[in-house]
Amino acid sequence: MAFYVGIKRRSMDEEKRYNAFSDLLKREFGCRVNRISVDAGFTCPNRDGTVGIGGCIYCGDRGSGSHGILPDTAVREQLEHGKEIMARKYKARLFIAYFQAYTNTHAPVERLRRLYDEALSVPEVVGLIVGTRPDCLSSGVLTLLGEYARKSWFWLELGMQSHLDRSLEYLRRGHDFRTLEGAVGRAQGVGLRVCVHVMLGLPGESREEMLAGAEVLNRLGVDGVKLHLLHVMKGTLLEEAYGRGEIKVMERDDYVTLVCDYLELLHPSIVIQRLTGDGGRDHLVAPLWSLKKFEVLNAIDNQLKRRGTRQGIKTGDQGLGTGF
DSSP: OOOOOOOOOOOTTTSOSSOBHHHHHHHHHSSOEEEEEEOOSOOOTTTSSSSOSSOOTTOOTTOTTOTTOOOSSOHHHHHHHHHHHHHHHHOOOEEEEEEOSSOTTOSOHHHHHHHHHHHHTSTTEEEEEEEEOTTOOOHHHHHHHHHHHHHSEEEEEEEEEOSOHHHHHHTTOSSOHHHHHHHHHHHHHTTOEEEEEEEESOTTOOHHHHHHHHHHHHHHTOSEEEEEEOOEETTSHHHHHHHTTOOOOOOHHHHHHHHHHHHHHSOTTSEEEESOOOOOTTTEEEOGGGGOHHHHHHHHHHHHHHHTOOTTTTTTOTTTTSOO
């Protein structure tokens, strides 16, 4: 599980009712820290033929979640550009390089080392977050990542999306849940903090099946989670299915209630890095309500407050060892 710095407990009305990543950063660094997304020019084994061709059905031609990144420039230039924006907009003082676009371990070890070192050489960049697939973690890559975990503030992000193999097959992920399970264990074995991505609202998944995913994360002992809603992006296979009427997306109130229920089942030591996903106004097809990200987050906060509940309340361990 994750490491936490103990702080004085705030009142229920003042604090977040979940273990927020932003609060963890403030505890560990004592100031505002912002992530800067980086596109290091990687591709994906599910696109280049290593595992498959065409990618996952929700992924566009620049990778899932990569919109807004400054493309086709050096890592250092992207980070310097991002620093200027974050410092001006959010008064951020320190930064984390987030290797986000595509599969950021899908390259020879020495190329990875050059890119990660380039990122850490930028002033005020104190750590790395590396996003990748669970089937793209060779022993050599894990050894390398373990080195960075010992000398920087490091997180590994893995796309789980679902614990159900039928959903992974529908998404054309190119791996099963056992692959993810093994990757988490091996990453933990070299001392990595692991955050997994979970997609809520997948076609064919019942509400009970989605909520069961929280118990899966508890069992895996992951350090963090990013919750995403199923959203449809332009230029994807998912858009084609949506256009044919084969899938539906969640309504906002249903999603907010589902997230609150999920949080109640999730162990309080797991850091919440994201509670909703937004694809960018120029690329999103549906649901359009997800563009109003802060309204969604406020609705989640307000519902937790109305319930008088919080993350982990149904695990029997609420508040233990989390520092909140």
